[in-house]
Amino acid sequence: MDNLQSIQYFWPELIIVFTLIITIFVDFLYSDSASYRTGYWSLAGLVISSLVLSIQGIDVVTTLFRDMLAYDPFALFFKVIIAISTIFIILVSLSTNEYKNTRVGEHFILILVMVLGMMLMVSSIDLIMVYLAIETVSISSFILAGYLKSERRSSESSLKYVIYGAFSSGLMLFGLSILFGLTGTTKIFEIREVLINIGGDAQFAIILAGVFILAGFGYKISAVPFHFWTPDVYEGAPTPITAYLSVAPKAAGFALIIRFFHTVFTDTGALTSTSWLSQTALPWPEIMAILAVITMTLGNLVAIQQDNVKRMLAYSSIAHAGYMLMAIPMLSGEGIQAIMLYMLMYLMMNLGAFFVVIVVKNKTGGETFEDFKGFGWKMPVVGVIMSIFMFSLIGLPPTAGFIGKFYLFAAVIKAGPGFYWLAVIGVINSVISLYYYMRVVRMMFLEGSKQEQTTLPGTLLTVLLICLAVPTLLLGIYWAPVSDWVRNSLMFFTQGL
Amino acid sequence: MTTIIFWIFVLFTVVSAFKVVHSHNLIYAALSLLLTLFGVTALYVFLWADFLAGVQIVVYIGGILILLLFGIMLTHKITSIQITQLNMQRGVAGASALGILIILLWMIFRTPWFTMTSSEPLGTVREIGILLMSDYLLPFEVASVLLLAALIGAAMLSRKTE
Amino acid sequence: MNIFLQYTLLIYLLPLGAFVIQILVGKRLPRQGDWLSISAILTTLALSIALMAGMILDYNPDFREEFSVTWMDLGDFKISMGFLIDNITIIMLFVVALISSMSQIFSLKYMEGDPRYSRYYAYLSLFTFSMNGIVLANNLVLLYMSWELVGLSSYLLIGFWFEKDSAANAGKKAFLTNRVGDIGFFIGIMLLFTAIGSFDYAQIFSGVADGYISGSVLTLAGIGLFMGAVGKSAQVPLHIWLPDAMEGPTPVSALIHAATMVAAGVFMLVRIFPLLTPDALILIAYVGGITAFFAATIAITRTDIKQVLAYSTVSQLGYMVLAVGTGAYVAAFFHLLIHAMFKANLFYCAGSVIHSMHHALDRAKDHDTDAQDMRNMGGIKIRMPITYRAMLISTLAISGVPLFSGFISKDAILAGTLALVERSPQHSLLVVFGFGAALLTAFYMFRMMYLTFHNEPKRPELTPDIKESPTEMLIPLVILGTLSFYIFYTLPNWNPLSESGWFTYLVPARDSVVPGHINLSAHEIEEGVHHSHFTAMILSLLVAGTGILLAWRMYLRQTLSAEMWARKLRPLYNLSLHKFYVDEVYEKVLYRPFLKLADLVAYLDWDLYDKYIVNGVGRLTERLSKFSGDTDYNGLDQGIIDGIGRNARRSGIVLRKIQTGRIQNYILFAALGLLILIILQVV
């Protein structure tokens, strides 16, 4: 579709951009102490754009800006996820103590940039666009990770992040170049067209390209072996940003992986496709499965050892990436549905967990397990809510997490006995994960004892936590609307149009 | 004749690139990076990419490299430049690098690349300009936003807080 | 409703009612409610006498009534509960009712002022109830259930004075030893049920007759059931519990451990006799014989009056079992009946002696001498004339002196044994056992009499305080003493030397139902007995005489010194004194190792399996996580490439298992991972 016509489907992103510009100017007017007000502006912008998102028709499926972007429900779904999480993040960054005595204006501006980048990520169908989007997200997240300049951990983490990010995007870029060399085009559909009838000699090049690109994507979703930055950055970055990184870019990354691999490396190029592109001659399912297994197992095992809750959550997020990867090899509609559903559930429970960390940090100034000791008695409400999140992360009914896992395992099992081993490893992993998640609960309730007077966190935080906890429970009991939404979002366009 | 020049440039590029990663002195490393970039530029020219060659000169050498040098200057007193800047995991690093190289070479020579003969154009600037304003409008704009973000971020980071 | 059913139901349920009321509210009733259970038991006595009378008047050997109701019904699996009333039942009911009421009357004084008086009567009623269950049962389930309930009540009564550890132990021992037997019993039941599909005697017999079960399996089943009897009737090797059971109050010993419960085993054998195969029978015969003899030998050296009686009980039970083994099971039941009377009487007498001894000792403020030890008695004949006479009669009865009941039944048994040996001489050992036991019985019983009542008092200072027991306690003595005369069992036949009479008529021997006529028919057995009857009589008279004579010379005239003989036969004497060391051996070979085993298993379970294997899994996971953590954190390079050095230089801490934060490592790993992936995919 032509650039001008495309605009009509591009409003959400445009609104973000406008907000961006407005916030930049507005930010000049505020003093350091008042610069948090910038947040409200960006919030307003986000809300508007997500409203627009919500009214956007999901029946339309097309490409925008001369085949730069895809406009389809799939993208829409992830855009919504991104928007929601961002709203939460902005709200929580307004209520954390970490940003005391720092100017937060740029913080919100950069978050907006990130949002834009991710929205492009989930819909880009041109290698150039892919690269640009990823870079946009990366660069702004580098800065956000290092936002607390005066805190050593923060700056260090951002340094690691930037170098690691640049490196892996370099790898990806090289991979892309190979792909370009093989096919002479940057449009993923055309690439697939070429690949479908390419000679067998090209296999090796395709393999390399695939692997290099996987490095780039894997780094975004922090899959083993491209996860090494995760714990440090998660621990070092300001908690709201950590929470954000653990959800939004991950979602975008998954969207990208799904779109890219399903388009480029499968036979029909649609999400409905059932087998990987034979030309690549890769045991894709096995590779992906193994990646998934390694990722979740390593994440879980290492998480057991952590003393810092934030860091533990970092590893747990790796593990969850692993769970979601389980559904990739199946190449089935169920698999992708499961991932999308899980993403939604994961968004709530993970954000929630991090928010509780923020609450704890606001109260005790620390974020280790020790700081959680007896917390359930000091702040019963928070304690209970945190337990809910933990159970959900373990995947116990009746919580959203269970439903997510249920769909994932269902997808794996559906693929037939060939993949039962994967499911078994998956469930055993969730048993392992019980150990460290329950450690939090244990610290909060079983250790320490009854307090006389109990307190609540700030109103805003309380509201946020409840807004996350309630759906975490409700979706565990009745999730039909969500799953329907997901299923409807799963229409995907082939290059037919 | 041109072939010889080509090979000279290739050699020049590779050697200086090698210096980049090997010289014990950051300044030298930076300078050899400069040479490498020049070499690459030359190769661009060989590849009929005049516009890119220009951009390479302007942005890379004129921008990035200067940035790097500034960085070095800002973060080291002149006296302390000599300190060695190598770390110790060369062994494994070298090995894996070599491995990757071999794999790559193997790939390069056994892959049927997508090729199509074509005559040398008069210049790419115009076409690229048109493309940027038509097909690649969105990336162009996004890039601008990105640069803006980078600008703000960099400014924010290097702003003195106290 | 059928009159027999009414009567039996009443007989069955009255004691139960008494028990329930006693246990719940007994303490609050006047006189702690003893009148309640006594009246209940007396009623049952009256009823069973009525039944008796009916039986005598009817005089029909084939009288048989059966009632049953379905107890559970699962479709194919049905169990019905019911009563089987024939002459055996009626006689047995009478015995139980009689002895029970005697005991309860006796206890009025004997247990007076005991803190748990009402409890005591409750237990007695419970016992009567469950004993009647055994008697009335028409199927093995009810039999088994009552069987165990009897065990329970005996447990409770033996351990009645549970403050004494010995009593508590004795109770436990009794229960567990019985359980051992019961396991066999249970297996027997299951074998029969599996083959025949029913628990009712009648159907089981017909099933056996129809050959649903036969050969070794049937033998096994028989032996299994017999094991139950071994336990209850204290046969070797499970006899160990009965002597200890004397820890219980004496009336209890009289009722449970002499007359009724221990006889239940024999009763059961009598009931199931038709399905016992020859092999099973011969085994039973040997067990019985051995028990009879060895128990007697042990009894010789007892000094505790109740112990003597206990072992004599074991030995007499051995007789009955032997009789069943020889096929003369009617004789066995006959002896059961008679033995119940005189043995109970003996115990009551002992009880009254002990009672008065206690009083005397209490007067003398002497609390450490054992009131039951015969070595402290003697010469109290004139002090307690009635007791003495009653006891003497019963002693004559048990020693098998003509005119007294014991003679006829014992004679029948010995005749049966002889008959068996004549048929198959290889078993002649049984005869030795039989007559040997007879001799010893006569000997130790009179030894007891002499030591207790005759000669000079060993503790003269006590004698003035020893006086005849109160009337309540004398009533049983008189009644049962009277019942120790032969006449009551042989009417209308007055000949003291033949056992034939109403009993032998009303309780005829039945043929075995084992298919293939491998067993002798009742008639053949009858023949044998008749044939060897005379010899048996002579011999038994002889041995009895010798026994009495010996006792007389040793303990009354003291022309033969017991000590001297003891010294002469030191090894034998020791064996007998230490009860053949059975308890000690069991202790060593069974209990200890078993408890050790238990400890071992518990150790295995908790300290090995759980600690190392189960928790080991957990620890393994942690180990894994540590490992992966390390590889993930500082990984190879720290190990391979001078990690320690750099760590030390950087943070002065030697290789800590935490994030090094070195991006290069990560990138290195990313690269390696890349390589691995590539290789993974190429190959």
Place this chain on the structure above:
Amino acid sequence: MDVLQNYLVVAAILFVLGIYGVMTRRNGIAVLMGIELILNAANLNFVAFARFGGMNLSGHIFALFVIIMAAAEAAVALAIIINLYNHFRTINVDEAGKLRR
């Protein structure tokens, strides 16, 4: 000279050297240089492919954007490094190892 593989080989070498540099350098700026090498390698690929793929300009455009990104990245990275330096007087990335507890 107009053989595709030549350029690819050069690119490959640059790429590998870049990786090597990133892996072995301790100094943040030096690491950045390595990354620049990698990016150049990729660019060279793009351009080469463009040239031999029938002068397909999208390759050039790609390279162009890569250069822009490189610039932005370098700027940000340097900003971070300098900030780290200003606060903590070190830019040795492996000394940025205090994320330890």
Place this chain on the structure above:
Amino acid sequence: MLTHILSWLIWLPVVGMVIIVFIPRERVDIVRIVAAVATGLQLWLAIILWTQFDPEVGGFQFMERLKWIPSFNIAYTLGVDGLSLPMVLLTPLLSFLAIFVSWNIKQAEKGYFALFLLLDAGMLGVFVALDFFLFYVFWEVMLLPMYFLIGMWGGPQRIYAAIKFFLFTLFGSVLMLIAILALYFTCGQTFDMITLMDTAPVALDGVLWWGMSAIKVIWILLFIGFAIKVPIFPFHTWLPLAHVEAPTAVSVILAGVLLKMGVYGLLRVNYGMLPEAVWWFVGAIAVLGLINVIWGALCALAQKDLKKLVAYSSINHMGYALLGMAAVVAAGEMNGNNFAAAQAGLSGAVFQMFNHGTISAMLFILVGVIYDRAHHREIGGFGGLAKQMPIFAGITAVAFFAGLGLPGLSGFISEFMCFVGAFPVFKTIVIISTLGILINAAYFLRAYQRVFFGELNEKYTDLPEINSRELFAVVPLAIITIFLGIFPAPFLNMIRTTMTEIIDQVVTLGGTIGLF
């Protein structure tokens, strides 16, 4: 009301919980009362259910069906049959009594009772759920409160015990989840248990996975899941710990209800849906039953801690149930179509479940009583208590003798039936396991003697007699035990039809491949 009685049964406690949550934490008395009322009402409903239940008609009654997640064929399906009804009666009964047992819980009463009610709801749900998904949800829901109840109100080692219990059971249940999904996808995409009972045996017939019959694979996965709850021998070690550390009321529930879920699940799922496999594994079940009996008994014999003894006795008792379950194959034709034995065994197993529920509950309550007074449970540490607290001694005697299977008390009948049922097929195994009866008696009598007999330990001359509240908790159970010991018929008639159905399922669908 009667149409949704099952839902009421499940959700009443939840309502109670919600109410409790909104009661100010100072008003402990109200909290207790609310809890008592909720469970009491539940019990009342259960009794109504029982009276309305028609044992003659087979199949499920009081069915409730509600669409839940149509896209995944998940429905809210409830129903009871002869197998679940006993448990549906037992659960509210024990919960109700347990409330009174936990009357004097200190610290955080509100949370305690709230969690307790949640637990109650979860357990009941497991027994009435007829949709596999629902079943699984309830199965897991019950874990959380249990974790907290043990972990927060338990003994010294409570945290360890709680996490161990949690890990063990979760491990089992996740394997179960896989099995459930496998069933779902291989048997026509339904979670409806009733449908699966028909479809599963057909759909899976002859399906091979990695050369192994799919039925076996699923069977094993499910079996592990349930075996951990039962608990069957290698998976049993969580039980002594959890039982010992848990507060009395929770031990009561653990032993009384949770263990039953294992057997229930095996009968409902493994027997109902995969009857073929039963024929393969029945031998293993019998052997495991034997091991449970002997092993548990021996361990109990060696225990010094009264509560641990009771805990091990649970393992021992569940062994009898397993033997009974194994008996089902007796009805096969290679075993001479001995339906009588099969019925005896299976009904015996279910009856044993119920009896063990009441008996072990009694035992735990009584142990709790003595613990509250003496503050220790060392068997050797008492002595002569029968003199000091006769009533307590009497009731304990009833419980102990019920435990050692004394005729006239319900325990005997069920054990008897299990043995008699299993005997025709597994002669040697049964004969060996009859040893269990002996050891059983040994450890109970030993413990009883050391605690109650002998001279009174002067430390305890002022130990108060069992009080009326505790009596109120125990006596009903004692009455039930005695009543069923004399008239088992009412109970057995209740379950008869269903048992026959299960046997038919196993025999007709189970094919004739046998072990023997």
